[in-house]
Amino acid sequence: MVSISLVTRQQQTILFIGGGAVAERRLRPFLDEPCQILVISPIVTNAIREWAEQGKLEWRDVAFTSEVGRDIINFHESCQLVFACTDSSEVNEEVAGWARKHHFLVNRSDRMDDCDFTVPSTLTIGDIHLAISANSVGPRINKLLRMDMTNRYSELQIALPSLKIMREDVKLLIPDIEERQMFWRTHLTEHTLAAILKGEWPMIEEKLHHAISGLRIKP
Structure with missing residues (x-):
């Protein structure tokens, strides 16, 4: 597993399977990036719904299936990164298997040991951009570090x-x-x-x- 800082492009598609709080948190940093965001989920948070209505992302109101996977490949050839963010380990497992079969990199929200990559948490203070990654230590450490750095460098x-x-x-x-x-x-x-x-x-x-x-x- 590697931790990466992404440089996205307009034609690149970032795929999120799942539309809950975890998906919302993980896709938020991409909203202002030059890329396409595709969310596959029958249920999404209010924020994701609003972003879809504002044209900031594409939301398909369906559950992930192999047929949906074929459509994604047909219409989003530039898709290379997949976030499996559902609340079902079985679905995330299926998504991970499908993604790797088609040579996509996978980030699973339920199993850090089954991630091909992680995206560092970012902190912006004026013109300074900091990346925070605790890798497999867990999101709680990331959150505590972010809070500490926000307080420490606010001046x-x-x-x-x-x-x-x-x-x-x-x-x-x-x-x-x-x-x-x-x-x-x-x-x-x-x-x-x-x-x-x-x-x-x-x-x-x-x-x-x-x-x-x-x-x-x-x-």
């Missing part, structure tokens, strides 16, 4: 917009790459990051502005 959201502007200023003031890297190694350190995470960004911001102002008056 960065305040600092990042100003840091982006400062970075551009420094690029103009210090054309030489090595000198520019030295500037940031001097003024943006592990201690600086620790101070930002403790809520001391105003003080750090003032110091950085002072250092950048020094570059402007430097002969």
